[in-house]
Structures are given as structure tokens and as C-alpha cells.
Amino acid sequence: MDFARLRTLRELSLRKTMAAVAEALLISPSAVSQQIAQLEDETGIELVERRGRGVRLTPAGQRLVDHAGRVICILEEAKTDLAELKTVAGELRVSAFPSIAASLIPPTIRAMSARFPDLVALFEELEPDDSLVALRAWQTDVAIVDDLTTSASLSETQVEMLHLLDDHLHVLLPRDHPLAERPHLTLPELATERWVLDTTSITYSDVIVRACRDAGFDPIINARCHSFEVVRAMVEAGCSVSINPGLRGREYIGTLRLKEIRPIITRRIFVAFRTGERRNPAIAEFVNELRNVVASMAATR
Structure with a gap:
């Protein structure tokens, strides 16, 4: 069986649509469909079922994906073994979400480039x-x-996690808000406010809405935005309040007021890589440098 076609099938099991696989592999959706069809011809069995715009793997397709995953893991382990014999060079692909990336990624990459x-x-x-x-699909x-x-x-066997730091969520207020001089706030105190949500991550906005409901109210949402710049502008103009990660707030607060929520809402932040790949010198050095940046941030708080 062709290895590239096996990898395409595995991508499909992760991303669910031909279009998403095509985008990840930098090929056309028709090429993805053709590779799957060729793999079905090779194996002589149906591997996927079309369901509307998406697809679902058949039991045979899932079993083949399980085998493909083990083959890819063995090849990646071989690459890691060879990488241990080399100096820190080549390419290292890194991904992070915006509110943490702005604080950690630039200083880490700068330090790595210098060393x-x-x-x-x-x-x-x-x-x-x-x-x-992306990590499970070898895209990062x-x-x-x-x-x-x-x-x-976060405990899946394919991925290893190392804890980096804890970050607390904060309320973001206009500087002249009646609650702006309070040292901290509870969510019920904001029940009558209008809220702006950063909906770049639906999961994150759902966390905020759920926290408000747990506190006994549904937030009155008057804006949904896809960037922190717009969230900040809405709060700065006095149109809304918001909840934001503490790290991002400290970096970009400007004239606004950042107030810790009580009881504290904490998010734990991890650096993740495929299991066993910390032996790769580039990954090991990057992780160590990340930890140095976190330590320096903690020292300056």
C-alpha cells in the first residue's frame, strides 16, 4: 500500500472533510478523493462513507488508520533517533493560540535563533x-x-504534555466604570452588564457563557468579535465588559482596568509534542527555552 495514501486516510480520520484534508496537505480536494479511491482499489474494501459534506470511516477504514498510525510512529521514532546524532538545525514547526503566543513565542524564537x-x-x-x-497529523x-x-x-497516549504555567481569567472594564477601583470582582456583580465576547475560539466563548450561567445569570451579549483589538475597543468605548486571559490583558491593557475574578478561574497551559520526541534536540531545546521565558515572566510580575 502507498504510504502517502495511508497518510491521507489518517488525515481524513482526524479532519472529517475532504476540504480540510486538502488544505492540510496542500493538495486539491479532488486529489484527496482520488487517493482514497485508489487506496480502496488497493485494499479491495470500502474505507469511507459519504455523509453530507463530510465523510465517516468504515470499520475497515478505521482499522487501516490504526495500522497506519503505528507505521508513522515507527518512522517518526527513527527520525528522532537520527536527530539525536545531529546538531540543532533544520526546521522546527511551532503552534500556539493568540493570547499565549504573543507573550511566549517571540522571546523563545529570538533566544533559539541566537543560540x-x-x-x-x-x-x-x-x-x-x-x-x-496538527500535532497528531505531523503538521506541527x-x-x-x-x-x-x-x-x-490532554492525557492521550500519542501526545506528551508538560505544564508551563497557570493563568487566571480577568474582567476587562473601562477605566471610568463604577467597579474599576475594586481589587477583584465576582461574576454576579456583572449580571446587568453588556458583554463583548472574543469568538475566535467558540470553545473559549462557551467557557465564559457557562461560567456566567453557573453564577446564576445569562450574559447580555451585545458584540461577538474575532479579534482582541475589537474586544478592547468595545470595552474602551464603554460599550461592553469582557473576560480575558490575564497574560493577554497585562500585555495589551492600555487605559483599561483588569480585575481578577473571585472565585479564581484558572487555565493550565501546557507545551505538547508527540510522545517520545523530546529526545529530538531541537524540540528539547525549544521546550527548555520556553520554560526559561516563563520563569523570567514570573520573576518580573
Whole structure:
């Protein structure tokens, strides 16, 4: 069986649509469909079932994906074994979500470039769920994720997680808001406010809505935005309040007021990589440098 076709089938099991696989593999959707059809001809059995715009693997398709995953793991382990014999060089693909990427990624890449000029770190901004999909599909090598907005299990066997830091969610207020001088706030105190939500990650906005409901009210949402810049502008103009990660708030607060929520809402942030690949010198050095950046941030708080 052709290895490229096996990988395409595995991508399909992760991404669910031909279009998503095509985008990930940089080929056309028709090429994806053709590769799956050729693989079905090779095996003599139906591997996928069309369901509307998406597809679902048949039992035979899922079993073949399980075998393909083990084959790919063996090949990646061989690459890691060889990488241990080399200096830190080549390409390292990194992904992270916006609110943490702005704080951690630039200083880490700068330090890595200074220490290892032959290593090229390629960064892509991805939400945590997308990062884990990319990691499992060998589209990225290192992913920064959190436990608050990740729907997948953080204890899966294919991925190894190392805890980086904890971050607390904060209320973002206009500077002249009546509650702006309070040291901290509870969610019920904001029950009558109008809210702006950053909906770049639906999972993250759902976390906020769920927290409000747990506190006894449905938030009055008057804006849904796809960037923190618009969220900040809405709050700054006095149109809304919002909840944002503490790290992002400290970096971009400007004239606004950032107030910790009580009881504290914490998100745990992890660096993730495929199981066993910390032996790869480039990954090991990048993880160590990330930890150094986190330590320096903690020292300056």
C-alpha cells in the first residue's frame, strides 16, 4: 500500500472533510478523493462513507488508520533517533493560540535563533484543538495548548504534555466604570452588564457563557468579535465588559482596568509534542527555552 495514501486516510480520520484534508496537505480536494479511491482499489474494501459534506470511516477504514498510525510512529521514532546524532538545525514547526503566543513565542524564537543559527523555527497561530490535530497529523512539532478550551483529552497516549504555567481569567472594564477601583470582582456583580465576547475560539466563548450561567445569570451579549483589538475597543468605548486571559490583558491593557475574578478561574497551559520526541534536540531545546521565558515572566510580575 502507498504510504502517502495511508497518510491521507489518517488525515481524513482526524479532519472529517475532504476540504480540510486538502488544505492540510496542500493538495486539491479532488486529489484527496482520488487517493482514497485508489487506496480502496488497493485494499479491495470500502474505507469511507459519504455523509453530507463530510465523510465517516468504515470499520475497515478505521482499522487501516490504526495500522497506519503505528507505521508513522515507527518512522517518526527513527527520525528522532537520527536527530539525536545531529546538531540543532533544520526546521522546527511551532503552534500556539493568540493570547499565549504573543507573550511566549517571540522571546523563545529570538533566544533559539541566537543560540542555534542553523535552526529555523516556523510559527503558526492555531487554537488549541487545531494545534492538537496538527500535532497528531505531523503538521506541527510543538504545540502550546490549555485545559480550559481544549475539547480533546490532554492525557492521550500519542501526545506528551508538560505544564508551563497557570493563568487566571480577568474582567476587562473601562477605566471610568463604577467597579474599576475594586481589587477583584465576582461574576454576579456583572449580571446587568453588556458583554463583548472574543469568538475566535467558540470553545473559549462557551467557557465564559457557562461560567456566567453557573453564577446564576445569562450574559447580555451585545458584540461577538474575532479579534482582541475589537474586544478592547468595545470595552474602551464603554460599550461592553469582557473576560480575558490575564497574560493577554497585562500585555495589551492600555487605559483599561483588569480585575481578577473571585472565585479564581484558572487555565493550565501546557507545551505538547508527540510522545517520545523530546529526545529530538531541537524540540528539547525549544521546550527548555520556553520554560526559561516563563520563569523570567514570573520573576518580573
